Amino acid sequence: MSVPSGSEGAGPSKPKPIAIITIGMAGAGKSTFVQRINSYLHSLNPPKPPYILNLDPAVTRVPFEANIDIRDTVNYQEVMKQYNLGPNGGILTALNLFTTKFDQVLNLVEKRAESVDYVILDTPGQIEIFTWSASGAIITDAVASSLPAVVAYIIDTPRTTAPATFMSNMLYACSILYKTKLPFILVFNKTDVQRHDFALEWMQDWEAFQAALATHGGTRDSEGEPTYMNSLMNSMSLVLDEFYKHLKAVGVSSMTGAGIKEFFDAVDASRTEYETEYLPELERARKARDKSLQDAKDDSMNRLMKDLAVDRQKNPEAFSRDQWDEDDNDDADDEGGDINIIDRSDDPYPGPGGEYIDLTRPRNENINWPRPG
Numbered sequence: 001m002s003v004p005s006g007s008e009g010a011g012p013s014k015p016k017p018i019a020i021i022t023i024g025m026a027g028a029g030k031s032t033f034v035q036r037i038n039s040y041l042h043s044l045n046p047p048k049p050p051y052i053l054n055l056d057p058a059v060t061r062v063p064f065e066a067n068i069d070i071r072d073t074v075n076y077q078e079v080m081k082q083y084n085l086g087p088n089g090g091i092l093t094a095l096n097l098f099t100t101k102f103d104q105v106l107n108l109v110e111k112r113a114e115s116v117d118y119v120i121l122d123t124p125g126q127i128e129i130f131t132w133s134a135s136g137a138i139i140t141d142a143v144a145s146s147l148p149a150v151v152a153y154i155i156d157t158p159r160t161t162a163p164a165t166f167m168s169n170m171l172y173a174c175s176i177l178y179k180t181k182l183p184f185i186l187v188f189n190k191t192d193v194q195r196h197d198f199a200l201e202w203m204q205d206w207e208a209f210q211a212a213l214a215t216h217g218g219t220r221d222s223e224g225e226p227t228y229m230n231s232l233m234n235s236m237s238l239v240l241d242e243f244y245k246h247l248k249a250v251g252v253s254s255m256t257g258a259g260i261k262e263f264f265d266a267v268d269a270s271r272t273e274y275e276t277e278y279l280p281e282l283e284r285a286r287k288a289r290d291k292s293l294q295d296a297k298d299d300s301m302n303r304l305m306k307d308l309a310v311d312r313q314k315n316p317e318a319f320s321r322d323q324w325d326e327d328d329n330d331d332a333d334d335e336g337g338d339i340n341i342i343d344r345s346d347d348p349y350p351g352p353g354g355e356y357i358d359l360t361r362p363r364n365e366n367i368n369w370p371r372p373g
């Protein structure tokens with residue numbers, strides 16, 4: 001397999017585990033989904049127990065055994081009290097505090113890299129706390145730069161059947177895809193309540209979505225013109241068409257377990273995508289950052305040199321008093337260096353007539369040195 005190995009050195013090494021980052025609107029079923037994929041992995045033969053991280057500080061009960069639980073590190077109720085915050089500020093601050101220790105989390109995960117195939121992250125209920133916070137970005141980037149990673153975007157299918165809701169959910173997913181640039185799986189959850197065929201149809205067939213929009217009423221105002229909402233959605237759906245090409249979509253029921261195998265097929269397929277698209281992009285981004293740092297340094301050095309040249313033109317007299325004047329520079333050049341290191345070896349000794357004075361011996365025994373007292 002052309003997959004990066006979990007360890008270098010002796011012995012056949014297994015591929016690195018894949019990190020599954022579950023993200024989704026409040027109540028979409030993230031935690032139930034994590035519990036379901038956990039039980040699926042345990043039920044395999046041989047079982048493949050995953051390594052699970054719970055990043056939701058506010059959850060009272062998680063339906064799975066988390067290996068690392070943010071609640072063991074920060075008490076979100078205390079954070080709310082101490083910092084005088086509301087519930088969302090409390091969750092965000094708790095996540096920020098936890099992120100300061102994330103290097104330790106990564107160490108623990110890396111220690112287990114040889115024995116697990118999947119690392120699963122459950123994120124806080126309020127999607128924007130994870131997707132639009134600095135700590136969410138730090139956690140995602142840190143995980144994705146040490147392990148192959150994939151975003152599982154959980155969608156509450158029964159709540160997405162209206163075209164407008166569907167589109168806002170897809171636009172949100174689109175923004176996360178472009179933010180993380182990671183392989184992305186749309187997980188239509190709760191298919192036991194509502195099948196997801198309509199969503200697949202809308203994603204594959206732009207005209208079917210247009211038709212659905214039209215049948216949802218309110219597409220024309222009283223003068224027969226398309227309503228603002230309708231024309232906005234028409235243009236947005238064109239944007240989304242491009243977005244749909246970059247993702248996989250599966251329908252699952254976290255309640256019954258339907259579709260979970262297909263989900264893992266999509267996860268396993270994402271590994272190649274991570275290696276061929278995300279990693280080179282990460283490398284490019286690193287190089288670009290190094291280059292822009294170097295450019296900034298070069299730029300400030302150039303400006304410094306220009307300023308010095310202008311100073312010199314404006315005030316030649318002051319410049320000539322400068323110890324770094326032309327003559328000194330010439331000397332330095334002559335001696336093959338650009339720093340003024342003075343070599344005194346050819347200077348005459350300071351004694352009368354240039355003779356050597358041995359300072360360790362008294363020169364004139366007859367000198368009457370003043371004595372104390």
Ligand SMILES: Nc1nc2c(ncn2[C@@H]2O[C@H](COP(=O)(O)OP(=O)(O)OP(=O)(O)O)[C@@H](O)[C@H]2O)c(=O)[nH]1
Nearest residue numbers: 026027028029030031032125189190193253254255
């Ligand atoms: N019918 C059905 N209900 C589901 C399914 N998945 C989750 N639920 C229900 O949806 C509700 C929310 O599920 P959670 O797993 O707590 O959702 P969550 O996204 O983790 O919620 P927060 O973390 O609080 O935002 C619960 O009542 C679940 O029982 C499913 O596949 N089918």
Ligand SMILES: [Mg+2]
Nearest residue numbers: 030031056125
């Ligand atoms: Mg949850």
